[in-house]
Amino acid sequence: MKKVFVLLLFILIKVSVYAQITFEEGYFISNNGNKINCQIKNKDWLSNPIDFKYKLSQNSEVKTIGIDSVKEFGIGNTLKYIRKTVEMDNSTENIRNLTYDRNPSFQSETVFLKVLIEGKANLYYYEGKGFRRFFYSKDGLNTVRPLIYKLFLTTGNSINKNLSYRQELLDSLPCERLTFVKVQNLDYSQSDLEYYVNNFNNCDGAVVIKKVKNKVAFNLSVRAGLNLGDMEYTNNYSKGSFYNNLIGYRIGLEAEIKLPFNKQKWALFIEPSFHSLKQTKESQNLSVDVNYQSIEIPLGIRHYFFLNQNIKMNANIGYVFDFPQKSSSIVFNGSNVFDSLYPNPSNPFAGLGINYRDKLSFELRYNYSRSLLLNLNSGIIYNYLSFIVGYKLF
Known part of the structure; x- marks a missing residue:
């Protein structure tokens, strides 16, 4: 009986692996600014990609294109990545590997950033091995800046947090209804940062966007x-x-x-x-x-x-x-x-x-x-x- 289950497991895994090779309608923008409509393999990336597979039509050849050749790509209306050179802090969030330095260790890196919000201010997300980072830009400027968050050790080996992103938001994206008290309770999470940026983008209007947590x-x-x-x-x-x-x-x-x-x-x-x-x-x-x-x-x-x-x-x-x-x-x-x-x-x-x-x-x-x-x-x-x-x- 166990052998029957193992055989069915093998067959179904093979079927599921094959089935996961799905291509969805999307596009990418090349270095010369041309927009190419195509079908992109949606791998639902956990870490931000450095390349992706695409084909120009249903029956055409599957090709791979990398970050050096693409300024931007998107799938449907739900997923969009842009290429940016940013100051990246690769400090780990693994408690066992923390250091005593509270300051981020920046390195210039060219990466695909996931676009979370576009508007008067834009919010971006990057996930690497052992860390996650958020970035923002405003007023249509090309400069993308990091929102600084870092775990570090104190002299007593307690864990502390550098929460500079809160002050950065207050200084760079000010809004009357986004008070200091509200920002002090702002977590370094997608839902909280989206809440802040959405409210900033609608600050001049009558619309107040409620903080919406991801639902189960x-x-x-x-x-x-x-x-x-x-x-x-x-x-x-x-x-x-x-x-x-x-x-x-x-x-x-x-x-x-x-x-x-x-x-x-x-x-x-x-x-x-x-x-x-x-x-x-x-x-x-x-x-x-x-x-x-x-x-x-x-x-x-x-x-x-x-x-x-x-x-x-x-x-x-x-x-x-x-x-x-x-x-x-x-x-x-x-x-x-x-x-x-x-x-x-x-x-x-x-x-x-x-x-x-x-x-x-x-x-x-x-x-x-x-x-x-x-x-x-x-x-x-x-x-x-x-x-x-x-x-x-x-």
Whole structure:
């Protein structure tokens, strides 16, 4: 059974990797100022790119172009990068590698900056290895300046912060309603800095832009399915399967929270569900009667892969906690071993799924070995595949 899951995992990973090679409508501006409309491979960059792949039409050759040849590029109305030479502070934010110097260590670098806001003042973002930086420009000027933020150590090895970006905003982007008190509570985060720059851009008008934090999305789904499992009995003298292809059923609710970054491709979930196994096996030397009901509570993390507008794949891992019901029994040759069951059996799991139109879902989940019998001399090992169908309520 585990081999079947591994084979399906390999196939689905190959499919998902291929599916991720998607090109979206975009453009780039070359060094001579020409704007070239094209299709760009959207890798949803975590760190700012230094190059990208593009093709001029659906069936044309895929080419790679780098930062030396491109002034600007964008994908749809959601993503835009511009090339700028800026003063970059590469100081780490890793606590173990902090120094005692509170001042940034600037180096001139040419990078692609992600455009967050354009207007009277512009806001830009850069993420490197172990640090993130924000920059701004104003009044259509070509000069892009850093907003300084740095973690450093004091003489007592306490962690302190250089928050010069707050004073920089007050001095360079003044607005009557953006008071010193408000700026003192301004975090070095995308949502807070966007709030400030948006308010500055609308300072002369009547519009007051509220600070909007990145939102999480909450989904609730009903999910049902079948479990196909194996049980194995072991003791000091022997080991062997007494059940192959043991069939049970499950039904429950899944609560999922999609995290507010990376296009909500990451999610956390909890899925309380009722499980039931009922089966009897008779042989010459063994009589086994399984009547096992439990409440399972899987906790996990999920990553989505977008195939097209209607279909997306996902992979998930997590841990499941099992709470057997008192009505459960596992009878060996007339002897019920339920009293010696683990009070809360548990095991890790891994799953692969497909979502259709963000409503229907199908998942194959492998639950690794779970020990059911609390006995030093013998044990019952249970592992199973779950075939799950879900429907999103909201």
